[in-house]
Amino acid sequence: MDEMRGKSRLMRGAPPAPEHQVTLANWRVEPFNRWSYSHVSEIVPSAQIPNNPDLITPLAAAPADFGRIDIRTADGRSSTVAEMLATTYTDGFLVLHKGRIAAESYAGALTRFRPHIVFSVSKSITGTLAGTLVERGELDPDAPIVTYLPEVAKSAYGDASVRHVLDMTVAIDFAEEYLNPESDFMRYRRATNWNPPLPGETPGDLRSFLAGLKRGAGDHGRQFHYVSVNSDLLGWILERAAQQTFADLLGERIWSPMGAEMPAQITVDRLGAPRTAGGISAGLRDLARFGELMRQDGAAQGRQLVPAAWIDDILTRGDKAAWARGDMDHFNPGGSYRSKWYILDDARQQFCAVGIHGQWIFIDRQSETVIVKVSSQPLPVDEAMDRLILAGLKAIAAALG
Amino acid sequence: MDEMRGKSRLMRGAPPAPEHQVTLANWRVEPFNRWSYSHVSEIVPSAQIPNNPDLITPLAAAPADFGRIDIRTADGRSSTVAEMLATTYTDGFLVLHKGRIAAESYAGALTRFRPHIVFSVSKSITGTLAGTLVERGELDPDAPIVTYLPEVAKSAYGDASVRHVLDMTVAIDFAEEYLNPESDFMRYRRATNWNPPLPGETPGDLRSFLAGLKRGAGDHGRQFHYVSVNSDLLGWILERAAQQTFADLLGERIWSPMGAEMPAQITVDRLGAPRTAGGISAGLRDLARFGELMRQDGAAQGRQLVPAAWIDDILTRGDKAAWARGDMDHFNPGGSYRSKWYILDDARQQFCAVGIHGQWIFIDRQSETVIVKVSSQPLPVDEAMDRLILAGLKAIAAALG
Numbered sequence: 110m111d112e113m114r115g116k117s118r119l120m121r122g123a124p125p126a127p128e129h130q131v132t133l134a135n136w137r138v139e140p141f142n143r144w145s146y147s148h149v150s151e152i153v154p155s156a157q158i159p160n161n162p163d164l165i166t167p168l169a170a171a172p173a174d175f176g177r178i179d180i181r182t183a184d185g186r187s188s189t190v191a192e193m194l195a196t197t198y199t200d201g202f203l204v205l206h207k208g209r210i211a212a213e214s215y216a217g218a219l220t221r222f223r224p225h226i227v228f229s230v231s232k233s234i235t236g237t238l239a240g241t242l243v244e245r246g247e248l249d250p251d252a253p254i255v256t257y258l259p260e261v262a263k264s265a266y267g268d269a270s271v272r273h274v275l276d277m278t279v280a281i282d283f284a285e286e287y288l289n290p291e292s293d294f295m296r297y298r299r300a301t302n303w304n305p306p307l308p309g310e311t312p313g314d315l316r317s318f319l320a321g322l323k324r325g326a327g328d329h330g331r332q333f334h335y336v337s338v339n340s341d342l343l344g345w346i347l348e349r350a351a352q353q354t355f356a357d358l359l360g361e362r363i364w365s366p367m368g369a370e371m372p373a374q375i376t377v378d379r380l381g382a383p384r385t386a387g388g389i390s391a392g393l394r395d396l397a398r399f400g401e402l403m404r405q406d407g408a409a410q411g412r413q414l415v416p417a418a419w420i421d422d423i424l425t426r427g428d429k430a431a432w433a434r435g436d437m438d439h440f441n442p443g444g445s446y447r448s449k450w451y452i453l454d455d456a457r458q459q460f461c462a463v464g465i466h467g468q469w470i471f472i473d474r475q476s477e478t479v480i481v482k483v484s485s486q487p488l489p490v491d492e493a494m495d496r497l498i499l500a501g502l503k504a505i506a507a508a509l510g
Numbered sequence: 511m512d513e514m515r516g517k518s519r520l521m522r523g524a525p526p527a528p529e530h531q532v533t534l535a536n537w538r539v540e541p542f543n544r545w546s547y548s549h550v551s552e553i554v555p556s557a558q559i560p561n562n563p564d565l566i567t568p569l570a571a572a573p574a575d576f577g578r579i580d581i582r583t584a585d586g587r588s589s590t591v592a593e594m595l596a597t598t599y600t601d602g603f604l605v606l607h608k609g610r611i612a613a614e615s616y617a618g619a620l621t622r623f624r625p626h627i628v629f630s631v632s633k634s635i636t637g638t639l640a641g642t643l644v645e646r647g648e649l650d651p652d653a654p655i656v657t658y659l660p661e662v663a664k665s666a667y668g669d670a671s672v673r674h675v676l677d678m679t680v681a682i683d684f685a686e687e688y689l690n691p692e693s694d695f696m697r698y699r700r701a702t703n704w705n706p707p708l709p710g711e712t713p714g715d716l717r718s719f720l721a722g723l724k725r726g727a728g729d730h731g732r733q734f735h736y737v738s739v740n741s742d743l744l745g746w747i748l749e750r751a752a753q754q755t756f757a758d759l760l761g762e763r764i765w766s767p768m769g770a771e772m773p774a775q776i777t778v779d780r781l782g783a784p785r786t787a788g789g790i791s792a793g794l795r796d797l798a799r800f801g802e803l804m805r806q807d808g809a810a811q812g813r814q815l816v817p818a819a820w821i822d823d824i825l826t827r828g829d830k831a832a833w834a835r836g837d838m839d840h841f842n843p844g845g846s847y848r849s850k851w852y853i854l855d856d857a858r859q860q861f862c863a864v865g866i867h868g869q870w871i872f873i874d875r876q877s878e879t880v881i882v883k884v885s886s887q888p889l890p891v892d893e894a895m896d897r898l899i900l901a902g903l904k905a906i907a908a909a910l911g
Contacts, residue, residue: 123749124717124781132780148557151778156552159623162566162771222560222761222773316525348524360623370563371773372623377552379533380525 117218119144133305139487142466146485147200147218149226149390150374153302156383158373158391159360166368166398166410171209175505182500193501197467197494198484200225201393205401205479206509215393217485224374224390225483228464231375231389232340234359234399236275236449239347240407240419241362248350250275254342257349260316261342265324271346273329274339275448278431280325283336287465287489297338301388302378315341315382333428333435333446337386340449344385355383367402367409369395387464393481400470400479403460423447424458440495453499459506461499465489471502476510518619520545534706540888543867547886548601548619550627550791551775554703557784559774559792560761567769567799567811572610576906583901594902598868598895599885601626602794606802606880607910616794618886625775625791626884629865632776632790633741635760635800637676637850640748641808641820642763649751651676655743658750661717662743666725672747674730675740676849679832681726684737688866688890698739702789703779716742716783734829734836734847738787741850745786756784768803768810770796788865794882801871801880804861824848825859841896854900860907862900866890872903877911 118129119141125131136145136152145152176191194202200219204212219225227234242248249256254266254274261267265281266274273279286292298304300313319342325334344355351358356375364373373395376388391399398409407415427445432438435446445452453459458474467484480502486494519530520542526532537546537553546553577592595603601618604611620626628635643649650657655667655675662668666682667675674680687693699705701714720743726735745756752759757776765774774796777789792800799810808816828846833839836847846853854860859875868885881903887895 120755120782123746123755124715124783130781150551150775151555151557151782154552154555156549157624159621161623162563165563220560222562222766223558314525345524354521354524365623374551380531381521381552382525 117143119218120148137303137466137489142487143198143200143485144218146226146466146483147223149224149376149388153376153388155374155376155388155390156354156356156381158356158364158375158389160369160372160395161365164365164368164410165370168205168394168397169209171206171211173204173206173211175204175212175508178501178504178508180497180501180504182496184496186497188497188501190501190505193497194482197498198486199467199482200485201481201483203393203397203481204505205397207477208401210397213393219393219483221392221394222371224371224392226388226390227396227468227483228387228466229337229340230396230462230464230468230470231385231387232337232343232449233462233470234363234389235340235344235347235355235385236423237403237415237419238359238363239275239343239448240415242347242350243419244416248347254346257346258342261320264320265322266319266342267324269329271343274343274346276428276431277333277335277339277435277446278330278428279334279336279339280327280329280331281334281336281339282323282325283338285336300378301341301382301384302376303384312379314380315378315384316345316380319345331431331434333431333437335435335437340386341382341384343449344383347385354381355385363399363402363414364395366412366414367398369398371395393483396470396481396483397479400472400481403470404472404474404477404479419448423450424452424455424460427452439492453503457506459503461502463495467494467498469498469502471506473506473509476506478506478509480505518544520619521549538704538867538890543888544599544601544886545619547627547867547884548624550625550777550789554777554789556775556777556789556791557755557757557782559757559765559776559790561770561773561796562766565766565769565811566771569606569795569798570610572607572612574605574607574612576605576613576909579902579905579909581898581902581905583897585897587898589898589902591902591906594898595883598899599887600868600883601886602882602884604794604798604882605906606798608878609802611798614794620794620884622793622795623772625772625793627789627791628797628869628884629788629867630738630741631797631863631865631869631871632786632788633738633850634863634871635764635790636741636745636748636756636786637824638804638816638820639760639764640676640744640849641816643748643751644820645817649748655747658747659743662721665721666723667720667743668725670730672744675744675747677829677832678734678736678740678847679731679829680735680737680740681728681730681732682735682737682740683724683726684739686737701779702742702783702785703777704785713780715781716779716785717746717781720746732832732835734832734838736836736838741787742783742785744850745784748786755782756786764800764803764815765796767813767815768799770799772796794884797871797882797884798880801873801882804871805873805875805878805880820849824851825853825856825861828853840893854904858907860904862903864896868895868899870899870903872907874907874910877907879907879910881906
């Protein structure tokens with residue numbers, strides 16, 4: 110894995126040379142993202158998601174070599190796991206097999222002792238946390254959103270339910286345009302503290318932005334339509350329903366009791382609103398622990414942290430028709446999406462969380478495998494890389510059973 | 511200690527009511543600081559100072575009750591430790607006696623699992639870290655500063671040595687005006703990301719600010735003159751000398767091997783410059799572990815992390831005459847200041863680190879005691895509270911031996 114370790118000069122020197130400075134203006138741009146994705150809290154203010162050092166779960170090691178496993182993608186490319194890792198800007202890679210570390214490596218600016226941003230894997234973590242509120246009676250997934258957030262009554266969410274937000278089937282007039290600087294999406298990014306304000310711009314905030322989103326055509330619930338703002342709204346719903354900050358809630362209910370070895374972090378806007386759609390950074394081992402929690406039906410260290418019924422619902426109740434009608438069918442033909450997780454293979458109980466720039470938590474229950482990959486791919490979305498990586502993760506799982 | 515736990519509405523609710531919102535504009539102002547001092551990274555971008563979860567030092571408990579200990583201040587006030595803690599906005603209080611936790615309590619917005627800002631205690635941590643560079647031959651405390659930082663040649667530091675910075679005896683034209691909004695001090699605060707930029711202001715940065723500081727009258731080395739910028743400069747010197755970021759350096763050489771249970775944090779400016787004069791936040795137990803490291807001559811878990819000679823130098827080579835000529839003699843008559851530590855009592859080997867708004871690490875070797883107190887006092891400097899607290903800490907040490 111040594112070939113992965115970049116000899117970058119980013120942020121080296123005090124001060125770094127101007128061409129090696131990573132700032133709020135360039136942190137999601139290649140090559141600056143290779144540094145920033147392991148240092149997000151230095152760029153964007155971030156809340157701490159507490160762990161509990163007394164409860165850290167030990168992870169035993171059972172090393173295995175996956176590098177030579179062949180990968181064959183649907184479009185006919187042939188590769189190996191080692192090549193896949195080396196060519197997809199991998200910063201961290203960890204395979205848990207039967208709960209033991211079979212492979213673990215760090216590259217770029219990442220170490221074991223540093224959190225890496227997971228972008229939309231944050232959505233899946235938030236969707237899982239939602240289950241803890243459902244079980245406690247704090248949240249009804251079938252209730253109208255306005256039950257919790259009357260302030261969004263006039264927005265796209267005014268006649269939608271929590272379930273529509275969980276499953277990305279809100280009919281909303283919003284496009285996920287990662288690279289268009291004039292778009293609503295950039296206004297959203299500025300509202301979340303992720304981009305610098307425009308000259309003379311009055312700073313916005315995430316919650317006000319969400320309350321102003323416009324209704325799209327058609328019925329809610331019919332079509333999978335991936336928009337990050339839905340997942341930020343879910344975070345807001347959880348905060349209101351549990352009367353606690355998202356960071357504290359996730360820390361108390363999952364991060365601490367599951368045995369995380371580090372606090373995680375989440376970026377916040379200027380009023381403290383957490384970017385639950387994409388702002389979580391976490392240690393590689395803790396992401397693996399979280400994946401293992403999902404594999405183990407929501408139990409860790411002998412305690413049921415997330416209701417098994419909630420995870421079972423994720424695995425079995427995804428709407429394949431809504432997925433097929435949606436805009437990401439090519440990524441996972443015949444699959445579905447439920448409570449912020451992608452269901453890949455019903456028979457193997459194989460599912461995953463995915464974030465832009467190459468973030469993955471992949472779970473395959475048949476082979477008792479959890480794989481985490483964090484990366485700093487140059488483009489937010491790179492379909493060829495996605496296909497290669499997913500084929501690689503599936504090949505590892507297949508090799509393990 | 512329950513009476514210390516405020517029923518604050520600060521940052522409660524999503525969003526918080528406007529009058530309960532903590533922002534970059536109000537975070538160091540009462541009552542907002544009660545929340546912000548336990549949540550600094552949510553306000554100011556912060557670098558993570560790594561710990562190592564495999565090396566966490568266990569802390570045994572040996573509970574004792576200090577609340578009824580009488581305190582008598584030099585100006586004749588009489589109180590008790592319990593009253594002192596309750597009236598000085600204590601957020602966290604921990605007594606280690608012979609390395610065991612004799613008392614530990616949390617209030618305000620602090621918990622065991624959350625870092626609290628320590629302001630100028632950061633200076634003492636930085637001064638201690640400097641010793642690790644001296645031992646490795648990376649830093650000569652008697653060398654001219656320009657050996658390391660040629661870019662400050664035209665500033666107040668152009669003819670000063672590292673030792674002058676360590677001991678706050680630089681002749682510099684700069685005043686520590688915490689409350690004057692028109693001052694150079696506020697320009698400094700804006701350069702460090704601690705205050706919002708003025709309308710239309712081109713954002714500054716800490717290192718450029720330091721390189722522009724003006725020489726004061728007189729010789730270096732003669733008079734104790736407390737200016738925070740000296741300690742930021744020391745951090746910059748350490749980064750240049752060790753060719754590593756301050757956060758990584760402190761993590762590798764002290765925070766990880768001493769057995770910290772949490773990462774610490776340090777605020778950074780928009781180019782990543784760490785605010786080593788005051789920007790560290792850390793867990794209460796980890797501050798106690800750091801104090802214990804100082805008490806134990808720089809050794810922890812059987813390893814010598816900081817040279818014993820460096821700590822011995824701190825305890826024995828402070829310049830009492832320079833201190834007596836300085837601007838803080840009233841705080842510690844007959845004392846001295848060395849490598850960013852205040853020497854209180856030579857016979858007892860009693861010394862401390864102090865930060866504005868009530869941050870303390872107090873070490874008394876005679877009684878084998880380390881006391882940490884973190885607070886959110888309304889005023890940066892409150893001499894009456896300082897006197898009361900210091901008398902209280904001394905009374906606890908005296909009661910223990």
